[in-house]
Amino acid sequence: MPLLLDTIARELNLAPPVVRWQGVGSLPSTFAVTDLAAASIAAVGLALAELKERHTEHCPLVQVDRRLASFWFATSLRPQGWQPPPLWDAMAGDYPTRDGWIRLHTNALHHRQAALQVLGVPPERGAVAAAVAHWDAEALEGAVVAAGGCAAKMRSWAEWCEHPQGQAVNAEPLVLRETLQQTVPRPWQGSSSRPLAGIKVLDLTRILAGPTASRVLAGFGAQVLRLDPPGWEEPAVVAEVTLGKRCARLDLHTAQGRQVFERLLGEADVLLHGYRADALETLGYGHERRRQLNPALVDVSLDAYGWSGPWRQRRGFDSLVQMSTGIAREGMRWRQVEHPVLLPVQALDHATGYLMAAEVIRALARGQASLSRFSLARTAKLLIEYGTVSDDLPMPQETAADLALPVENTPWGPAQRVKGPLMVGEAHMHWERGACELGSAEPSW
Numbered sequence: 001m002p003l004l005l006d007t008i009a010r011e012l013n014l015a016p017p018v019v020r021w022q023g024v025g026s027l028p029s030t031f032a033v034t035d036l037a038a039a040s041i042a043a044v045g046l047a048l049a050e051l052k053e054r055h056t057e058h059c060p061l062v063q064v065d066r067r068l069a070s071f072w073f074a075t076s077l078r079p080q081g082w083q084p085p086p087l088w089d090a091m092a093g094d095y096p097t098r099d100g101w102i103r104l105h106t107n108a109l110h111h112r113q114a115a116l117q118v119l120g121v122p123p124e125r126g127a128v129a130a131a132v133a134h135w136d137a138e139a140l141e142g143a144v145v146a147a148g149g150c151a152a153k154m155r156s157w158a159e160w161c162e163h164p165q166g167q168a169v170n171a172e173p174l175v176l177r178e179t180l181q182q183t184v185p186r187p188w189q190g191s192s193s194r195p196l197a198g199i200k201v202l203d204l205t206r207i208l209a210g211p212t213a214s215r216v217l218a219g220f221g222a223q224v225l226r227l228d229p230p231g232w233e234e235p236a237v238v239a240e241v242t243l244g245k246r247c248a249r250l251d252l253h254t255a256q257g258r259q260v261f262e263r264l265l266g267e268a269d270v271l272l273h274g275y276r277a278d279a280l281e282t283l284g285y286g287h288e289r290r291r292q293l294n295p296a297l298v299d300v301s302l303d304a305y306g307w308s309g310p311w312r313q314r315r316g317f318d319s320l321v322q323m324s325t326g327i328a329r330e331g332m333r334w335r336q337v338e339h340p341v342l343l344p345v346q347a348l349d350h351a352t353g354y355l356m357a358a359e360v361i362r363a364l365a366r367g368q369a370s371l372s373r374f375s376l377a378r379t380a381k382l383l384i385e386y387g388t389v390s391d392d393l394p395m396p397q398e399t400a401a402d403l404a405l406p407v408e409n410t411p412w413g414p415a416q417r418v419k420g421p422l423m424v425g426e427a428h429m430h431w432e433r434g435a436c437e438l439g440s441a442e443p444s445w
Helices: 002-012 033-056 066-072 109-119 125-132 137-146 157-162 164-170 209-219 255-267 287-293 318-325 327-335 347-365 376-386
Strands: 019-022 062-065 077-079 093-096 101-105 150-153 176-183 200-203 223-228 245-249 270-273 298-303 368-375 408-410 413-417 422-424
Touching: 002 033, 002 347, 002 376, 019 033, 019 066, 033 062, 033 066, 033 347, 033 376, 033 422, 062 066, 093 125, 101 125, 101 137, 101 318, 109 125, 109 137, 109 150, 137 150, 150 318, 157 164, 157 318, 157 327, 164 318, 164 376, 200 209, 200 255, 209 223, 209 245, 209 270, 209 298, 209 347, 223 255, 255 287, 270 347, 298 347, 318 327, 318 347, 318 376, 327 376, 347 368, 347 376, 368 376
Parallel strands: 019 062, 200 223, 200 270, 223 245, 270 298, 298 368
Antiparallel strands: 062 422, 077 413, 093 101, 101 150, 176 368, 408 413
């Protein structure tokens, strides 16, 4: 654990870690997933400790509960009398090809349609499996991606390290950062218990890393406004990721939508976005334009496969990156089975989200305007190079003492949340707003 957090602190330019650990967590895997969970959450704590020390001249104690961290890397939500929709579409999953395995990601309708179009079959899992079996994995991966879909061939870590994209992203630092000369005279409006109060975060991210980042920022007092395009839905996770936020819709292809967006961006302290590389540029909001609209902006983004190399524009998700980078292949070896074995949680998403939040807070603490970029594939390298473990402990059993009060009244029914895993002095994770539906608020602060 100390080695992993030391690595993260060094990569993010945070102070050497002094953290009090408690609790025992276990996310069964050949990789140290619980260590990754606890260390990435601790990085947020280190950044918050720096922020508070700069404004109060007192360095607070950072405390992380590994047990609660392991729960939060799965899901924080405990519905009472209702259940969210299934996490995966019926067509999503791993399929054997003629020469290996491939994973199709079909949760979004247009991604599903792209895969079915390439395969030439109806939306029936048996038909999909039969069609996939006639393809070579790499050829099908390329065809689905070219059609606008999402797929990943299972590769080993060695194969990924030899792949042009693996070589490119593995050469990148954990955070690609450009610190601008702009010094931001941003008076601290926070307090010992709500250190991010007064900070405005404009959140353009969707499933799952970016919303994790904005959720934890809201948990320490930031005002988060999430913007989604008309028609976008993510029913399986919306109750999980909208905690503490206001959620609005905005169409950046209309003059009115662009006018509203530019006003919001100009008033924000932080911008989080998870579009593919150059997507905002295509909309006319490249880095230079964003900087014109807000010279003091803390601008943090992520993508799936990295910011250089032939796949820098490729769509991707946590489970696909696990297939590409060798994580699923190593899980298969560990379990001694004949099919891919993913991590027990979407750990790349969650870890990257907490690292993004730590980067935001670090920049705010130092009064810096900055441009920072993360990727799921680079977080995968962090986990893989930390090494494998031999323990196969079961997930910890949750108790009533792990749940926070009061009950959260969501649009779908009552729920409880697992207690937050991080405390920084007097500050602990809590939210004034419960989860909400997408598009339920106006696009305003």
